[in-house]
Amino acid sequence: xxxxxxxxxxxxxxxxxxxxxxxxxxxxxxxxxxxxxxxxxxxxxxxxxxxxxxxxxxxxxxxxxxxxxxxxxxxxxxxxxxxxxxxxxxxxxxxxxxxxxxxxxxxxxxxxxxxxxxxxxxxxxxxxxxxxxxxxxxxxxxxxxxxxxxxxxxxxxxxxxxxxxxxxxxxxxxxxxxxxxxxxxxxxxxxxxxxxxxxxxxxxxxxxxxxxxxxxxxxxxxxxxxxxxxxxxxxxxxxxxxxxxxxxxxxxxxxxxxxxxxxxxxxxxxxxxxxxxxxxxxxxxxxxxxxxxxxxxxxxxxxxxxxxxxxxxxxxxxxxxxxxxxxxxxxxxxxxxxxxxxxxxxxxxxxxxxxxxxxxxxxxxxxxxxxxxxxxxxxxxxxxxxxxxxxxxxxxxxxxxxxxxxxxxxxxxxxxxxxxxxxxxxxxxxxxxxxxxxxxxxxxxxxxxxxxxxxxxxxxxxxxxxxxxxxxxxxxxxxxxxxxxxxxxxxxxxxxxxxxxxxxxxxxxxxxxxxxxxxxxxxxxxxxxxxxxxxxxxxxxxxxxxxxxxxxxxxxxxxxxxxxxxxxxxxxxxxxxxxxxxxxxxxxxxxxxxxxxxxxxxxxxxxxxxxxxxxxxxxxxxxxxxxxxxxxxxxxxxxxxxxxxxxxxxxxxxxxxxxxxxxxxxxxxxxxxxxxxxxxxxxxxxxxxxxxxxxxxxxxxxxxxxxxxxxxxxxxxxxxxxxxxxxxxxxxxxxxxxxxxxxxxxxxxxxxxxxxxxxxxxxxxxxxxxxxxxxxxxxxxxxxxxxxxxxxxxxxxxxxxxxxxxxxxxxxxxxxxxxxxxxxxxxxxxxxxxxxxxxxxxxxxxxxxxxxxxxxxxxxxxxxxxxxxxxxxxxxxxxx
Amino acid sequence: xxxxxxxxxxxxxxxxxxxxxxxxxxxxxxxxxxxxxxxxxxxxxxxxxxxxxxxxxxxxxxxxxxxxxxxxxxxxxxxxxxxxxxxxxxxxxxxxxxxxxxxxxxxxxx
Numbered sequence: 001x002x003x004x005x006x007x008x009x010x011x012x013x014x015x016x017x018x019x020x021x022x023x024x025x026x027x028x029x030x031x032x033x034x035x036x037x038x039x040x041x042x043x044x045x046x047x048x049x050x051x052x053x054x055x056x057x058x059x060x061x062x063x064x065x066x067x068x069x070x071x072x073x074x075x076x077x078x079x080x081x082x083x084x085x086x087x088x089x090x091x092x093x094x095x096x097x098x099x100x101x102x103x104x105x106x107x108x109x110x111x112x113x114x115x116x117x118x119x120x121x122x123x124x125x126x127x128x129x130x131x132x133x134x135x136x137x138x139x140x141x142x143x144x145x146x147x148x149x150x151x152x153x154x155x156x157x158x159x160x161x162x163x164x165x166x167x168x169x170x171x172x173x174x175x176x177x178x179x180x181x182x183x184x185x186x187x188x189x190x191x192x193x194x195x196x197x198x199x200x201x202x203x204x205x206x207x208x209x210x211x212x213x214x215x216x217x218x219x220x221x222x223x224x225x226x227x228x229x230x231x232x233x234x235x236x237x238x239x240x241x242x243x244x245x246x247x248x249x250x251x252x253x254x255x256x257x258x259x260x261x262x263x264x265x266x267x268x269x270x271x272x273x274x275x276x277x278x279x280x281x282x283x284x285x286x287x288x289x290x291x292x293x294x295x296x297x298x299x300x301x302x303x304x305x306x307x308x309x310x311x312x313x314x315x316x317x318x319x320x321x322x323x324x325x326x327x328x329x330x331x332x333x334x335x336x337x338x339x340x341x342x343x344x345x346x347x348x349x350x351x352x353x354x355x356x357x358x359x360x361x362x363x364x365x366x367x368x369x370x371x372x373x374x375x376x377x378x379x380x381x382x383x384x385x386x387x388x389x390x391x392x393x394x395x396x397x398x399x400x401x402x403x404x405x406x407x408x409x410x411x412x413x414x415x416x417x418x419x420x421x422x423x424x425x426x427x428x429x430x431x432x433x434x435x436x437x438x439x440x441x442x443x444x445x446x447x448x449x450x451x452x453x454x455x456x457x458x459x460x461x462x463x464x465x466x467x468x469x470x471x472x473x474x475x476x477x478x479x480x481x482x483x484x485x486x487x488x489x490x491x492x493x494x495x496x497x498x499x500x501x502x503x504x505x506x507x508x509x510x511x512x513x514x515x516x517x518x519x520x521x522x523x524x525x526x527x528x529x530x531x532x533x534x535x536x537x538x539x540x541x542x543x544x545x546x547x548x549x550x551x552x553x554x555x556x557x558x559x560x561x562x563x564x565x566x567x568x569x570x571x572x573x574x575x576x577x578x579x580x581x582x583x584x585x586x587x588x589x590x591x592x593x594x595x596x597x598x599x600x601x602x603x604x605x606x607x608x609x610x611x612x613x614x615x616x617x618x619x620x621x622x623x624x625x626x627x628x629x630x631x632x633x634x635x636x637x638x639x640x641x642x643x644x645x646x647x648x649x650x651x652x653x654x655x656x657x658x659x660x661x662x663x664x665x666x667x668x669x670x671x672x673x674x675x676x677x678x679x680x681x682x683x684x685x686x687x688x689x690x691x692x693x694x695x696x697x698x699x700x701x702x703x704x705x706x707x708x709x710x711x712x713x714x715x716x717x718x719x720x721x722x723x724x725x726x727x728x729x730x731x732x733x734x735x736x737x738x739x740x741x742x743x744x745x746x747x748x749x750x751x752x753x754x755x756x757x758x759x760x761x762x763x764x765x766x767x768x769x770x771x772x773x774x775x776x777x778x779x780x781x782x783x784x785x786x787x788x789x790x791x792x793x794x795x796x797x798x799x800x801x802x803x804x805x806x807x808x809x810x811x812x813x814x815x816x817x818x819x820x821x822x823x824x825x826x827x828x829x830x831x832x833x834x835x836x837x838x839x840x841x842x843x844x845x846x847x848x849x850x851x852x853x854x855x856x857x858x859x860x861x862x863x864x865x866x867x868x869x870x871x872x873x874x875x876x877x878x879x880x
Numbered sequence: 881x882x883x884x885x886x887x888x889x890x891x892x893x894x895x896x897x898x899x900x901x902x903x904x905x906x907x908x909x910x911x912x913x914x915x916x917x918x919x920x921x922x923x924x925x926x927x928x929x930x931x932x933x934x935x936x937x938x939x940x941x942x943x944x945x946x947x948x949x950x951x952x953x954x955x956x957x958x959x960x961x962x963x964x965x966x967x968x969x970x971x972x973x974x975x976x977x978x979x980x981x982x983x984x985x986x987x988x989x990x
Binding site for chain 1 (some may be wrong): 907908909912913926927928929931932933935936939947950954955956957
């Protein structure tokens, strides 16, 4: 074996020497043979003749020797390679177009696959990540990612299928003080066993103990590696040190390893403890669990149903009527859930684009193949085997594939950087998205796939190859062959069909964007600037002080020239949820658990242009000492007073059915007005029931206020706003300064991204298809010149010819359209999750796309058709 | 014309070459002459087909080549049997004998 390889290697590397030796050896033989015959008495030339005959053809023997040296296959390949490169560089136009098409198709797929790989395929960075499940609450048809604390505790006590179960809740931005360092950090509250569930152990210290997660217990804090290095300079004696988090004192009990990753960026972990109050009833805690070894997901799910029944029996009023139970979802699905559809749809789109690119390219290659008939004929006539010829084509396609593949990877790299920058949704990835081994393998596979795809036609048509017919038909004109025409027609029809899918998708997504843009928000976004003033914990004021503070800021802002109106609220539309259980006084069954609660300054509705439908708005007359009042929105009015007048009735915040929540409970308030609905958290959701409380009458201190400023002149406004606010309190921070239009747009950024991307793909597909139709028809017209000339000579008019060609083009387009529409009809439901306000089978989109494609097909056929009418019959018929 | 000239199948040629070299190292022409002598010119070895066979055997490691001086002091390529070649020869020869016996028996019986 080894000697075999060494021998072959030597033959390869010392080629010159080996050839020389072969020459010498064979020459020696000949000379001895000649001498033998001469010794027997024959003259020299007779001896030579005899020797030659006995030996056989010298070149043939040399060739056989080379063969048995085992390198001829390699030789053949090298020859083919050199020839292929020569052929490709002789027609630079074609090569550039081909490589660019491949680069585009392969590059786009590589970029998107990198995303798919990083988000959907790479395993989570925890041991046995597939054993980690997320407990999801199913109410009616909806799934909620969080549970309430009592629910979590009940499951913790009653489940047997989990090795550990833990909850977590983000607690937002807090301020950390350690010695002289003071930093804003992000904290997450967790229960015991949290890290055990993930499978990670702190590198210093320990997890939280049960003592720390009960109310009133010692407060421990676990630091991330980055925080430890930043604040404590990686001090190994950090355990036991005290820090302050928002005025509470915590002791460091653990430090995490540097490789630890958690989807919610977290600098420090604090214990999650029940408050005994309102927060406990909220669905605000996410629960993870790790399956016990040997337990299957089905077994675990079955137990969830049992536990739910016990829970329902034990706490019937904590369970919604439509609540179905707890669903176990693999943790990865919880993380990628919303992004998954988007990514997969994107992936489907680039695959379609690749197929269209390849069809175009295949059509081009077929045309070239047809044009090379003469060359093929000559090679066959000169004795080149069919197999050898096919080998040649394969090598050419392989070279194209390799060049396209390399260009594709480079393109993919560039596209990926752009894609990541533009992607509007968060990518739950633990490591940066990049072109790793898996992705390169994928790119290679696609490149190989395209090579195979291109090689099918020559292989198929080669069965009919033979020198005679090739030579005969090649004489007539470049690119004959009805089979080529047929094959190219099939490709064009396929292109059209594939384009339909992309066009329809783009149409649906663009419509979605349009609907979102024109969605009724309930307030006016014109010339509206917004910003937040977060209140640092040490600067918290009691409600009365808070109102004076806000009023001072309002007055200063109002004084800015060019400002028309100013207002503030604890939370603006489209900025999130903020709800408290609320009840209509005297009607316990009219209770809304998730009543949105807004504290607003007087003049808020005017500033926002929210219409007042009944009664009055909130004014400066609603002070701390006057009657407690509130304004409700339409949704509440409809729900609680469908036939009556809400004005004058009373509402209690902080009460739900029979329960009261002391930390939220307020005195009953009189309803004085009804205002129009506004969007609450997202454009896509309907307005939520909302109550509005005047700021002077706010019952609790808040941690921030959001401001809106309606202006007439925007120049220098931001700077003046800053000065006005810091004029009242120099330490006041201003965050999220942006126009309301920007804030609203942020909510639709993913739909915009989808619409743009698909629109671009559809545009590309349309262009490629147009080129495909044009190319095929030009080819067809050139091929049919004699026929056309004959027709004209026999009396066909120019319009007749025009119509003939146009019919051909439109016919092809229609065929593709029919196929494509059928396919799109069946598959657009995959887009359903991304759509808003438009159905996947929206007839308008389908009709519009059909019309567009027909128009494009017609337009692309026009030039070749005109060329056909210009055929001079005399010249055409003479052309032989 | 002495007898019929039978064209040799490939495997037999290999065997004959190995058998020849079992005695002493030889160059290609000498092997060709010897084979013709031994087979009494009955087996016609197309001389040209000897050389590919030699190269093939060399590639498989059963013979090895060495350039040396021939009888008349010309440079010639000498082949000799390797240990592996010797083993191969033994095995092949045995197979041949078995086959020959079997065929002989069949022919006798018929």
